[in-house]
Amino acid sequence: MRFQGTKQYVSTEDLTVAVNAAITLQRPLLVKGEPGTGKTELARQVAAALGTEMIEWSVKSTTRAQQGLYEYDAVSRLRDSQLGDARVHDVRNYIRKGKLWQAFEADKRVVLLIDEIDKADIEFPNDLLQELDRMEFHVYETGETIAARQRPIVIITSNNEKELPDAFLRRCFFHYIRFPDMETLKAIVEVHHPGIQPQLLTTALTQFYTIRDQQGLKKKPSTSEVLDWLKLLLAEDLSAEDLKAEAGSALPKLHGALLKNEADVHLFERLAFMARGGR
Incomplete structure (x- = not known):
């Protein structure tokens, strides 16, 4: 799988090299640059060029890393138990799959966009280190391990609002999109x-x-x-x-x-x- 740009997206030579290097290394591509320089659009165009689906996780200031894996709705399960709903006997009915889970279980390799990671708390990147490195995570409520069927192409964008941890940076291939001439x-x-x-x-x-x-x-x-x-x-x-x-x-x-x-x-x-x- 090699990215060569698309008719809808002008990719400079150094950006094209960065995308393909990240794919070859099977490491997340961390893309920085001024707002409005096409960082988010890059992920969409990589997916289009490679003929694969894109899963987008838009990060906000309140986003927690766990939400990218899954969320367990204990409140709904408690309410259903009080109402005598038979669904309570299977905890899987109360687990909502996050964007990483969706990317991991896809039959075909997908592009996973983690957009504007610098908006979240400083611990957010650290909380994803193992999952992005090993491409698997554990679901404590069911005791199962979710491993990626096909390693997704991970593209992470940042507007440089805050510094990212060194341990996280070591696991990424980095590219800065310079403002075009x-x-x-x-x-x-x-x-x-x-x-x-x-x-x-x-x-x-x-x-x-x-x-x-x-x-x-x-x-x-x-x-x-x-x-x-x-x-x-x-x-x-x-x-x-x-x-x-x-x-x-x-x-x-x-x-x-x-x-x-x-x-x-x-x-x-x-x-x-x-x-x-x-x-």
Whole structure:
């Protein structure tokens, strides 16, 4: 099984190498990068390229590692016992399978996405060490061991909100998705907005990179945000000349797609004011 990218996803050479290295090593691929650089979409495209199912586990601040294995609903079992329900005699009726269990019992090798692992408690990654390493876990309520029928391709994403434990990092193959350069970004745009006028694209991306590189910016716009911005420019039927006409003298056209907090909007308002000579 080798990943070569897809028509819907532009994979750089180093990212393609990282995906295939993780598959060969049978280790989780830990992918970091700015929000909006395609980390989650990578897992979907790997699954599509390899013709397999993707199981997605979206991690939140309240997520516990145990939930990825299974959860035992003791409260429901107690209630059913009080009502005389015959289901209480089989504890399996009260065990809910987690995403890891689903991936482990799949007949065909699947892609397991553990999305935004850095949102959870710091102990969350440590609590999954053995399960991801050995590809098995024990169910205490039934006494059985659940082992992976086919070792899943595990892709783990992080926005770098907190550091991950060294013991966890040792078990992963790591890749950082760098923000794309102009040519790579043009290729990404072509996937989402095929046939866009070259002059408009060059002018828009030049303005976009100028915004990203502005000193003092609190939140740099991402790949997904520039795609939204270009979609709006196309919907408004704006040309390269329209963008050039207001360059440096006002906020960017439809700037709400790019600037996502008031401090950054105020920054560009001040720059525009200065560009007009303070008038």
